[in-house]
Amino acid sequence: MPNFKTIAFDADDTLWVNEPIFTNTRLEFENILSKYIAITDSLEKELYEVESRNLELFGYGIKGFMLSMIESALELTHYDIKGEDIERIISLGKDMLKHPVEVLEGVKDVIDELENDYQLMIITKGDLWDQESKIARSGIADFFNIVEILSEKNPHAYSTVFSKHGIHIDEVLMIGNSLKSDVLPICELGGLAVHIPFHDTWMHEHMEKQHTAEHEYYELNKISEIPDLIRRLSQD
Amino acid sequence: MPNFKTIAFDADDTLWVNEPIFTNTRLEFENILSKYIAITDSLEKELYEVESRNLELFGYGIKGFMLSMIESALELTHYDIKGEDIERIISLGKDMLKHPVEVLEGVKDVIDELENDYQLMIITKGDLWDQESKIARSGIADFFNIVEILSEKNPHAYSTVFSKHGIHIDEVLMIGNSLKSDVLPICELGGLAVHIPFHDTWMHEHMEKQHTAEHEYYELNKISEIPDLIRRLSQD
16 A cells, blocks of 8 residues: 655646647747748747757757748748848737646546645646746645746656655655656656646647556546545555 | 865866957957047947946846947947947857856866865856857866856855855855956855966956945965965965
């Protein structure tokens, strides 16, 4: 029987909406570029390629995404894009940064139910400034005892965070929408994780099913099923 | 007699060169714009104004600086700037992110001398990804027991960090080049700080002398004077 003390949540697309904001922005970006070039499915791929090659320098987050959009726009239009349209792209990014934080359905009830019995934690990756801003604006920050913003979510990073707080991996249940970032690193450390898929997943977080076959984790449809899962696990 | 257990260092322009990289980039940025407009002293102010108004959304760091350079360039050239030159500005920013980390003279000797007797800490602000990259590339990361990257350096942020690590403010000596970010917040918490001015300071970190009159702190010329200061303070 697992003896959980800490329930750790990913934030983007686990506690609140994130990827749809990127998806909508990409559509508006395509709209700007449609004055210059024919928009095909390959444009999303192009942008993703620029994002991927910039990842090592920029890391995750909206500012890097803005710069990658500008860079893609320059390349795709062969530098023909007008200054006014570059400014429109910057505005799209600023709107993302200002976007209201939309807490997902069921989240408040779940953390309300768990907060008295468990140490609650947010472990998210991305841009420090933007993530802190979202956490502050979410209205649910006070429910969480520990908030950690990482530059990358891999077994080493998780292990460093847990040991910093004196948390043993056996005492953690990690919950998130990304197999790659939230679930598998925890499995690799011998911990237990719950995958709650979100309808919209960034290409970078996509994984082939077979990569996950060797690991055991729980898959739920919605976050409201978490308390029941914890009860079942505690009775095992 | 103070009973220091923790010596905390700011990083940028305290442990390694930072502001001159921004200054050089600004000169190259002006060089790009000189094709379009007459370069006067007011250009630096213009860029700083764009940076300042973007700070609330972007926070500190090179990616925000890149976006502010692009935005300034669009405004200053009345959108006339060519795509190729926007790309050049992006390249300038990428060069900043790739710039080798140049550890300041005397730093290695000082941390070498202190590391056995004190818990050494880095407390820096800025972009998580970029700061982690610089720390990793500095060659001195292993000397530090604790590294904390903050989005902002104010009394609340310092206080949160110290209490997270169970460090009492009386046990800390904080060292940095910025009165505003490294010295005064520590003084406000009742702690002791050392100011080591760096020849190049970003406008945002400038402070009028009178703002600091009410606080006591030490001012040194170079970091190599730190061990002596600690010895003197310990004998008081």
